[in-house]
Amino acid sequence: MDVRIVTDSTAYLPPDLAREHAVTVVPLHVVVGGQEHVEGVGITAQEVAKALREHTVVTTSRPAPEVFLDTYRRLADEGATSIVSVHLSGQMSGTVESARLAAADAPVPVEVLDSGTIGMAMGYAALAGARAAAAGAGPGEVRTAIEARLGPSRILFYVHTLEHLRRGGRIGAASALLGSALAIKPILTVRDGRIVPVEKVRTAARAIARIEALVVEQVRAGGTAVDLAVHHLDAAERAEELAAHLRERVPEAREVRVLELGAVVGAHVGPSTLAIAVSPRPAEPVGSAQPESGPGSEGDP
Structure with a gap:
């Protein structure tokens, strides 16, 4: 089986690690002074910090379900037979709900996990899933590997x-x-x-x-x-x-x-x-x- 891992940009996985372990990262969006940006594209964390210090209105938004669906379709076209998609806490963002809506229409089975956390507490779990997948694990074993890292994190x-x-x-x-x-x-x-x-x-x-x-x-x-x-x-x-x-x-x-x-x-x-x-x-x-x-x-x- 070819199980692929998807996460979102709030894992803050270093790009080199994401590439090395074939983890696909779906970005969230940030809106600064009414102008929308894709996280990691066209705006830096330092620029956001500056805007906050200057009391500029800064808000965030989740990816649309269509973005996740496009991602799942692309991975299926690349040979994925199943996908495990792990995202930041659903109590903090609707991102995991967008992923679930997309999973219903994906061309391959997609299991969506609410990590219940954020940052590299989630990122390390995504990497653990990717390593299990690379070793030949099936989707159930990949999920177990992810949850084993999330639990004590x-x-x-x-x-x-x-x-x-x-x-x-x-x-x-x-x-x-x-x-x-x-x-x-x-x-x-x-x-x-x-x-x-x-x-x-x-x-x-x-x-x-x-x-x-x-x-x-x-x-x-x-x-x-x-x-x-x-x-x-x-x-x-x-x-x-x-x-x-x-x-x-x-x-x-x-x-x-x-x-x-x-x-x-x-x-x-x-x-x-x-x-x-x-x-x-x-x-x-x-x-x-x-x-x-x-x-x-x-x-x-």
Whole structure:
């Protein structure tokens, strides 16, 4: 069988990894000051950060079902006998619903998965599915490989302000923090597909240090090898510093990547955001494996 993997641009998979593992990425759209852009085409994350700082209206939109259907048809024409399509949380976006509508008309079987998360917490799962498919797994085994990565994965993030999440309607249970938003720096996570608060601290430095500590605690408790991705929006220096700390403190990490958040997620979390995606590798004893992604795995893609 020839099983293909599809995901969306909010996985923030490095293009080289997507190409290497034949993962097809369907982009979401971002609208800045009334002008629509395809994520990754014609607009940068830095431009979105600048627009947000200047209080320009920035919104996002999901791909139309027709875009997914065209993608599924193209993959079928290329020889795919089935497709597994994994997307950001349906609680945050209608993207997964667009994929499901398209799947009903696809020329080959398409299984659509709601990852319940975002960023490389989803991206690493898509890669796990792609590796299983390349090894000859059928669609059921590919789904199992994806879900095995999604289950224990976690994304923790610090936002400089909750205002952008509030404007975009993505704030979820973290809305309870709004009354004291000026006095605190929140640590958030995604649970059951929704953004929820973890802790609140008084300064950005303490928030970042606490995220780092929470990741170290999770990895030690899990007892398996992990992949880590430090996401940021217009905060490259802090992200690199955080990644350096994690490389020192988390020997279980097979790779630690620094990846800028794209325009779509950036529009909702705002400039200076830092996030860490933690993706444990199932059933892999610590110290038994080599990096899966080659020489560039411990730096920028």
